[in-house]
Amino acid sequence: MTQNKTRVVIAGGGTAGWLSAFSLVTRLGALLDITLVESDQIGTVGVGEATIPTMCNFHRLMGLDEREFMAATQATFKLGIQFDNWGNQGDSYVHSFGEIGQRSWMAEFHEFWMEAVANGQQDTLEDYCLELKAAKQNKFALKVGNRPLNFAYHLDATAYAAYLRNKAEQAGVTRIEGKITTVNKHPDSGNLRELVLDNDARIEGDVFIDCTGFRALLIGEALGVGYDDWSHLLAADRAIAVQTTAVEPPRPYTIATAHNAGWQWRIPLQSRVGNGIVYSSRFSDDETALATLMSNVTGEAVTEPRYLKFKTGMRQQAWAKNCVAIGLSSGFLEPLESTSIHLVTTALIRLMKLFPFEGECGLLAERYNRETQKEMETIRDFIVLHYHLTQRDDSAFWDFYRNMEIPESLQHRMAMFAEHGYVWPDDVALFRVDSWVQVMMGQGLMPKRHHGASRMLPTASLTQQLTAFKQSVNNALAQLPEHDAFIKQYCPADKSA
Numbered sequence: 402m403t404q405n406k407t408r409v410v411i412a413g414g415g416t417a418g419w420l421s422a423f424s425l426v427t428r429l430g431a432l433l434d435i436t437l438v439e440s441d442q443i444g445t446v447g448v449g450e451a452t453i454p455t456m457c458n459f460h461r462l463m464g465l466d467e468r469e470f471m472a473a474t475q476a477t478f479k480l481g482i483q484f485d486n487w488g489n490q491g492d493s494y495v496h497s498f499g500e501i502g503q504r505s506w507m508a509e510f511h512e513f514w515m516e517a518v519a520n521g522q523q524d525t526l527e528d529y530c531l532e533l534k535a536a537k538q539n540k541f542a543l544k545v546g547n548r549p550l551n552f553a554y555h556l557d558a559t560a561y562a563a564y565l566r567n568k569a570e571q572a573g574v575t576r577i578e579g580k581i582t583t584v585n586k587h588p589d590s591g592n593l594r595e596l597v598l599d600n601d602a603r604i605e606g607d608v609f610i611d612c613t614g615f616r617a618l619l620i621g622e623a624l625g626v627g628y629d630d631w632s633h634l635l636a637a638d639r640a641i642a643v644q645t646t647a648v649e650p651p652r653p654y655t656i657a658t659a660h661n662a663g664w665q666w667r668i669p670l671q672s673r674v675g676n677g678i679v680y681s682s683r684f685s686d687d688e689t690a691l692a693t694l695m696s697n698v699t700g701e702a703v704t705e706p707r708y709l710k711f712k713t714g715m716r717q718q719a720w721a722k723n724c725v726a727i728g729l730s731s732g733f734l735e736p737l738e739s740t741s742i743h744l745v746t747t748a749l750i751r752l753m754k755l756f757p758f759e760g761e762c763g764l765l766a767e768r769y770n771r772e773t774q775k776e777m778e779t780i781r782d783f784i785v786l787h788y789h790l791t792q793r794d795d796s797a798f799w800d801f802y803r804n805m806e807i808p809e810s811l812q813h814r815m816a817m818f819a820e821h822g823y824v825w826p827d828d829v830a831l832f833r834v835d836s837w838v839q840v841m842m843g844q845g846l847m848p849k850r851h852h853g854a855s856r857m858l859p860t861a862s863l864t865q866q867l868t869a870f871k872q873s874v875n876n877a878l879a880q881l882p883e884h885d886a887f888i889k890q891y892c893p894a895d896k897s898a
Contacts, residue, residue, distance in 0.1 A: 406434040407758055410606030412581060412596060412619055414439035416558055417728025417745050418612035419565035424749045426572040427463050432758065435573070438596060438604055440580040450668045450675045451479060451655045451739040452553040454498050455831070459746040465568075471892035473564045474556040475670040477651040478884060480536040482739070486659040487844055489792045494843030495654065496738075498551040499532025501835045502870060508852035511838050512822050515848070516855035517863055526842065528871050530835075531878060536654040540881035541888075548877060553739070555655065555668045555675070577604060581613075584623035592723040593619060608757060611726040615733070620716055620726040627717045628732075634785050634808070635713040636684070636801060637663055637735050641691055642677035642707045645700035650885035657737060660693050661685070661796040666736065667698075671894040674700060679735050684798040711735075713781075719773045720766040725752055732777055737784050743831070747776060776829045782811040783832050783840075790815070790844040815846065822848030 409425060411418050414437060422437045460467065470476065481497035488494075502510030514526055527533050532550055535541060544550060570576060579598030587594045595605040611619035620626050632638060651669035658665045663680030678694040685693075691706055715732030719725065727748045734740060751772055755765040789807050793799035817823045818841055824834045858866070 406432060407608060407756075408606045409433050409435045409608045409610065410596060410604055411435065411437040411610045411612055413437075413612035413614060413728075413730075414562060414566070414576075415612065415614070415728070416562050416565070416742060417614075417730075418610075419562045419569055420742075420745050421610050421612060421727055421749060422574045423565045423569040423572070424463055424746075425753070426569055426574050428753055429756065430573055435569075436575045436577060436604055436606070437569070438577045438579060438581060438598065440578065442580060450558050450670070451482075451555055451666070451736065452742050453739050453831075454551050454553045455743050456553055456746065459750075462750075468892045470561075470564065471554065471556075471888075472895045474554075474560040475672055475894045476554045476556040476892065477669055477671060477888060478541050478653045479553040479555050479655060479739075480532045480541065480550070480653045482655045482657055483536075484657050484659070484787070484840075484843060486793075487657075487664075487787055487791060489845070490795065492844070494839065495527070495533050495536060496836060496839045496843065497530055497533035497536060498553065499530045499835075500551070500833075501526055501533075501838070502529040502867075504834070505854070508854040509822075509824060509834055509838070511824075511842070512851035513855045513858075513863065514867065515822065515851045517860075517867055520860050520864070522864060522867070524867075524871070526838070529867075529874060531874050534874060534878050535881055536652070538878065538881075539650065539652055539884050540878065541653045541884040542881050543891075545877040545880050552653075555651070555670055557670060557675075577602065581618055584619055586623065590722070591624075593623065607723065607760065609724045610752075611724055611730040612728050614729040615711060617716070617726060617730040619724050620719075620721060620730055624721045624724055626721045626726075628712070629714045629717055630712055631714040631781060632712060634781065634805070635735060635788070636681040636798070637679045637713065638711060639682050639687065639690065640677055640679045640709040640711070640735075641687070641694055642675070642709070643694065643698070643702050644704040645674045645676055645698050645702050647672060647674050648700045650883070651888070653884040655739065658697065659793070660697075662798040663690065664737065665694060665697055671888060673703060674698070679737070681798060684796065684801070715774070715777045718766070718770050719748070720762070720769045722766075723757070723760075723762055725769070727752075731773070734777065734780055734784060737787060738780070738832075740780050740831075744776070744780075748773065776831075778808075778810075779827045779829045779831065782808055782814075783827065783836075785811060786815070786837075786840055787844070790841065790846055792845060815841070818848055819846055820849055822851035 481495050483495050485493045504510050583597035585595045593609045595603050656667040662685035665678045668675035676698045680690045719731040788802040824837045
C-alpha cells in the first residue's frame with residue numbers, strides 16, 4: 402500500500418532546527434518528507450553549551466554514537482553544577498546529578514542523615530554522593546564496576562548543530578538556503594500553507610516547525626500566538642557570551658557564580674572555555690555587566706563579546722493550527738539549570754508521540770500544549786527557587802528576589818521542606834528529590850524536623866550503616882581516573898572539525 406508522505410517544513414536551523422530534523426528523519430523518516438529552510442546570513446544564539454542527563458537517554462534513543470558526537474563537538478562530561486555566592490556571598494554548593502545515599506519508600510536519605518547529625522555525627526550530604534565527590538576531585542568514568550555514573554555533557558553548540566545537520570542530510574533531509582520573507586496561510590482553515598523565500602522560492606508543507614528563535618516568525622508573527630511574560634518572576638533579560646582559552650584541564654562540572662545583578666557561567670570544553678553573564682537591565686547596564694564578566698574569566702578571549710536580549714516566558718500555545726514551535730520560539734528560561742536543549746528534546750518526543758499524520762491537529766495540539774505548559778512552569782519554579790532562597794542584601798537585584806512573591810506551588814514546596822523536611826519529585830519527573838534537597842539545603846534552608854522513621858534504628862546501627870555507605874562511595878571514587886585523562890582516551894576532540 403502506497404502512502405503519501407507528510408510534508409514537514411522546518412523554519413530555521415541551529416540546535417533546535419537540526420535536532421528536530423535529525424530526530425524526525427531518524428524515527429519517522431519513512432512517513433515524512435522533511436525540508437529545513439535556513440539562511441547563512443542569520444546567526445544562531447548557540448551559547449547554551451551545558452546539558453542535563455536526559456540528553457544521554459535521548460541520544461541513545463536516536464542512535465547517536467557518544468564517542469563520535471563528543472569528538473565532533475569538543476565535548477566534556479558534566480556531573481553537576483557548582484553554585485557560588487547564591488545563598489550568601491562566600492557560599493558554595495554543588496547540585497549534582499547523582500543519587501545521594503540510599504532512599505527508602507517511607508523517608509528520604511537526607512532525613513536519616515539529619516537524625517545522625519542530631520546524634521552528633523559530623524559529615525555532610527556530599528559524603529554520600531559519588532558524582533558530587535568525583536566532580537570536586539575532577540574524576541570521571543562511565544561506570545565503576547557495574548555502577549554507572551549519572552552524567553551530562555558540555556558541548557560546542559555551533560559544532561553540535563553542524564554535526565546534526567550532517568547526520569540529517571545523510572538520512573534524507575533536504576536543506577534549502579534562503580531568508581523567509583512571507584508566510585502564506587490557507588484562507589479557509591488559517592493553517593500555514595507555504596513559506597516564500599527572498600529568491601521567490603515557495604516551500605509548501607503539511608506540518609510546519611518554527612525554529613526561528615526569539616523572532617518566532619511562524620507561531621508569533623504569522624499566527625499571532627501571544628507570549629506570557631514571566632519577567633516579574635525572573636528579572637534577567639540580557640546575556641553576554643565570550644569564549645576564552647583553557648588554562649587548566651576541563652572540570653566535570655559547570656560553575657554558576659552569582660553577582661550583584663545576575664550570574665556568570667563557566668563551561669569547560671576540551672580546547673576552550675565558554676563564559677557568559679546573565680543579568681537584568683533593570684539593575685545593571687551592559688558596560689557594568691561586561692566588566693564583571695571579563696574580570697572573572699580565565700585565559701585569553703578568543704571571540705568578541707556577544708550580546709543577547711530575551712524575555713523570559715512562553716507562548717500561550719506552543720502548537721497552533723499546523724505549526725509547532727520548538728526551541729526559543731516556544732519560550733525561554735535562562736540557562737541556570739541547563740535545560741534549553743532538554744526542552745527541545747522533550748518537545749520532539751512529545752511531537753513524535755502526537756504527530757498529526759491525518760492532518761487533524763485539534764485534540765493533539767491541546768494535549769501537547771497542556772504538557773508543554775506544565776513542563777515550563779515546573780522548570781520555572783525550580784529556577785525561581787535559586788533566586789528567591791537567598792540571604793543576600795547587597796544589591797537591589799537580590800532585594801527584589803528576596804522579597805518577591807513566588808508561585809503558590811513553590812511556596813508550598815518550600816514550606817513543607819522547612820517545617821517537615823518533606824520533598825517530592827517535580828510534576829514532570831525532571832528534578833528529583835535529591836535536586837530539590839541540594840538546592841534548598843545548599844542555600845541555607847534547613848528543616849526544623851524530619852520523618853520519625855529515622856529514629857527507628859538504634860543510633861549505633863544508623864551510624865554503622867552510614868559509615869559503610871560513605872566507605873563504598875570512597876572506594877568507588879578511588880577507582881575513577883582523572884576526567885581529562887578519560888576524555889583523551891575516550892573521545893579526544895576532532896581537530897579537523
